[in-house]
Amino acid sequence: MYTGKTLFAQLMDFLPWTTFTRIVDRYAGNRRVRTLPCTEHFRVLAFAQLTYRESLRDIEACLSAQSAKLYHMGIRSPIKRSTLADANERRDWRIYAEFAQRLIAQARKLYAEEDLGLDLSNTVYALDSTTIDLCLSLFPWAPFRSTKAAVKMHTLLDLRGNIPSFIHVSDGKMHDVNVLDLLIPEPAAIYVMDRAYLDFERLFGLHDAGAFFVTRAKSNTDLRRIYSAPSDRTQGIICDQTVALSGFYSHKHYPHHLRRIRFKDPETEKTLIFLTNLFGPPPITICELYKARWQVELFFKWIKQHLRIKKFYGTSENAVKVQIWTAVSVYVLVAIIKKRLDLQPSLYTLLQVFSITLFENIPLNKDFLDTKQILEDDMISNQLNLFHN
Structure with missing residues (x-):
């Protein structure tokens, strides 16, 4: 029988604690702290994410029930909800954000050789955001509408491994397109995004940096055809054209040619118009690239369902960001361990x-x-077979 470390302690051993300590020192995270230093604070929040705790009282009760094992979890003193609330309020959220970015860098190296199913060697990113609704009276620092508050989680997802490479947490009023101002474009990378990011001045910034983009055209986008390439309607490609912007300001902001692909989805009969500065691959590859953007939507759905970012342990901006970045760290940690x-x-x-x-x-x-015990629907079940003789 195995009598070594608990599973939680083994999970925590995968974290680069030396790096975490350096980050804490940089932000003076343990200054004037007598109980619950930043390392223990992170362990407690990671425990809460892994076990789906709903509140500070819930965390306190569960850890109190396992008080004999706290030392072996790396927690040196009993956890009180008031102490944990103070830590969420006062520990600089940038500690946990920077630590999550270090884990993301590790995970991206591990998943760099993942197959996208496309004949492309470029790094492919999907950019999108998700809104987390809040109560305006409890979160007045995050205005969204007249009677609602919200935070937005803007995410750039590396599609090789579905690892978030960039995350920005803002209030609900920040428009999605403004995130393009915060990105540092990676040369030769492909950025896939929806129509909310159709801003030709910002897209030209990506083009000028040597990056590529794939997005959808709006109905009022003024374009004129320069050249039409042969198209294969059996694949749903109605046209593959080189176009130029006709509007005065749009042409001024993006003076180069673009590629326009009109695609009719054979399953839904819906017609989509894609705009890109990527001229090399066949048109069906551009369509498949945009289809892969759905992975970022699945990522948002996944973390909302399986991690704690919809109910928060504190109401301050710092507490919310600490919890979101800890959730991201747990997600990436499990991805690292899996690989x-x-x-x-x-x-x-x-x-x-x-x-x-x-x-x-x-x-x-x-x-x-034992993977033989995992069913096809990816759930673990111990139910008897109803129709077994």
Whole structure:
């Protein structure tokens, strides 16, 4: 029988704690702190994410029930909700944001060779945002509408491994297109985004930096055809054209030619018009690139369902950002562990199993889960077969 570390302690061993300590020192995170230093604070919040705790009282009760094991979790003193509330309020959220970025860098290296299913060697990013609704009376610093508050999570997702490479948390009023001003374009990378980001001055900034983009045209986009390439209607490609912007300001902001592809989806019969500065690949590849953008929507849905970013442990801006960045760190940590240990189950299955086994003394290795027991729907079940003779 395995009598070593608990599963939670083994998970935490994958984190670069030396790097975390340097970041804490840079922001003086432990200055005048007598209890619950930043390392323990992060462990507690990671525990809350992994076990789906809903409130500070919930966290306190669960950890109190396992008080004999707290030391082996790396937590040196009992956790009180008032202490945890103060830490969420006062510890600089940039500590947890920068640490998450270090984990993201590790994960992207691990997933760099993932196959996108496209004949492209470029790094492909999907850019989008999701809105998290809040109560205006409790979160007055995040105005959205006259009676609502919200925060937006703007995310640039690396489609090789679905790892977020850039995240910006803003109030609900920030328009999506403004995030393009915060990005540092990566030469030769492909940025896939929807019509909310159709701003020709900003898109020319991507083009000028040597990057490529794929987006959709709006109905009022004024374009004139320069050249038409042969198109294969059997693939749904109605036209593949080189175009120029006709509007005075749009042409001034983007003076170069663009590629326009009109595509009719054979499944939905819906016609889509794509604009891109990527002229090399065949038109069906451009359509598949835009279809891959859906991965960022699935990412938002996944983290909202399986991590705690819809209900917050504090109402201040700092507390909300600390919780969001900790959730991102947990997501990326599980992705790192999955890759390093070559675990076959999905991230969802791993999180489900971790949530009920954190205090168990079981080895975390490639044989951690018997994949034969995982059903096709990626759920673990111990139900009897109703129709078994």
